[in-house]
Amino acid sequence: MTKLYLMTASELAPLIEAKQLSPVELMESIMNQIDEVDPEVNAYITILEEQALEQARHAENEIMNDLYKGPLHGIPIGIKDNYYTKGVRTTAGSEILQDFVPDYTATAVKKLQCAGGIMTGKLNMHEFGGGLTNTNPFYGDARNPWDLQRTPGGSSGGSSAALAAGLSTLATGTDTFGSIRVPAALTGTYGLKPTYGLVSGYGVAPLAWSMDHAGPMARSVSDLAIMLTYMAGYDPDDPGSIKAPVPEYYKYLNKGVDGVKIGVPRYFVDRSEPEVINTFQSALETFENMGAEVIEIEIPKLDIASYAGYLVTIGEGSSYHYNQLRHQPEDFASDVRIFFNTGTLTTSPQYVTAQQVRRSLNEAFQEAFENVDIIATPMTPYPAPRFKEDWISQNQEIIRDYMPFTAPAAATGIPSLAIPMGRSSEGMPLGMQLMSNHLTEKLLLQVGNAFDHYN
Amino acid sequence: MDTAYIVPQGLALQGIPVIREDVPYIQHMLNTIYELQTAVDTNPEIHEEVPMVVVDPDVIIYD
Missing domain, CATH: 3.90.1300.10 (Amidase signature (AS) domain)
Structure with a gap:
């Protein structure tokens, strides 16, 4: 037991x-x-x-x-x-x-x-x-x-x-x-x-x-x-x-995925390591075996999502911590101080552009959801890395590499579910991301639950 | 872009103490952002969009 x-x-x-x-x-x-x-x-x-x-x-x-x-x-x-x-x-x-x-x-x-x-x-x-x-x-x-x-x-x-x-x-x-x-x-x-x-x-x-x-x-x-x-x-x-x-x-979890349309943009697959891609392909086959329809789709402007992710986060974050950054910067962890201080060096037009990017991206996702119910991607391009001695650079690298996968749902406000899909050759967990339209968590959880129970 | 110059000057102008060891990391992050900006620049129509704001009913669809 x-x-x-x-x-x-x-x-x-x-x-x-x-x-x-x-x-x-x-x-x-x-x-x-x-x-x-x-x-x-x-x-x-x-x-x-x-x-x-x-x-x-x-x-x-x-x-x-x-x-x-x-x-x-x-x-x-x-x-x-x-x-x-x-x-x-x-x-x-x-x-x-x-x-x-x-x-x-x-x-x-x-x-x-x-x-x-x-x-x-x-x-x-x-x-x-x-x-x-x-x-x-x-x-x-x-x-x-x-x-x-x-x-x-x-x-x-x-x-x-x-x-x-x-x-x-x-x-x-x-x-x-x-x-x-x-x-x-x-x-x-x-x-x-x-x-x-x-x-x-x-x-x-x-x-x-x-x-x-x-x-x-x-x-x-x-x-x-x-x-x-x-x-x-x-x-x-x-x-x-x-x-x-x-x-x-x-x-409402046990309705299965029969007839559910799952869209797969190549953008995310192209940025993933081979073993992540292989595991993801197996996960998509599982969905097909359960009765879902898996379709390759293209969502325009995905490559601008990371820009919004960075600019909004460091812009608003540096604003919240501005006083502390000016008077007691040594009280922050170095990597976080660097993160927020970078935000103080970005400009108002850049921040506003980031908010324009979000609306544009939201429109692209709304169009995608006219044709599919769910969008599936790997959750990260590679599994958990070992801690590196230069932990500041490592945090920056991981943000840069993972942001294309995480920023689209964050910037558009659509729900996004992370569930396990398998293991790497070194035995580390690999995750899959399922996204759906605003306020469709009921469907999203239903699809995730079906995958969870099939495996 | 000469971020080596911009970083210490930009921080100092705002009264933010410059911690020398941080500067290369800030430069690196600014360079990442500049690279991402090139993708935005290829979509000039984005600048015609109404920006999203913190409290924005358009963020969601009520149905």
């Missing part, structure tokens, strides 16, 4: 509801695994063992008194450390915020907690979200559980590492230019960047307001669907929040 700390919420919830499994037993299993493994993986910045166990006992009492709340009740959830948590230190991976204790909780976290989810602690991340490697000179690098010498991806690297090592059942992430999807792909876990504004960003430390997305990370598509059901919804405190219906996504 799978160990408790590796089971999915979808597997655990029925046991908890039927009173066959205590949330206390589950939380103890997770905490024991954290004690054993986290000193090497370093997924957590703050571990909340006592608080989590106390809440697990509370959940157990509620459930024993027939007050079961639903599939998140009693489920351990790691929270990325850029989500504000009332009374619990929130660093955003930065020394600058090492003593910051918020007096309110981010809306998305509050929603998960109201549904019965229990916070296990605050997860490691690339400082302020400014990188894809999760090197962190202040709290230590998060490491890939598949090979501790490799990056777990970033910026939500603590989230992906925790999920891959069984240090939490679910986790939150944020994604501005790939920070949910890249870590998921590099660790064999799952991540969803939802439609822009579907999940509230209120109480999440910003990187770039107009491209920041909060979203779920997990060990299955069905778990992402459970999380999204409870995280999503209009929030008047977030100016970017949208008023859109929120279905119970996890109840």
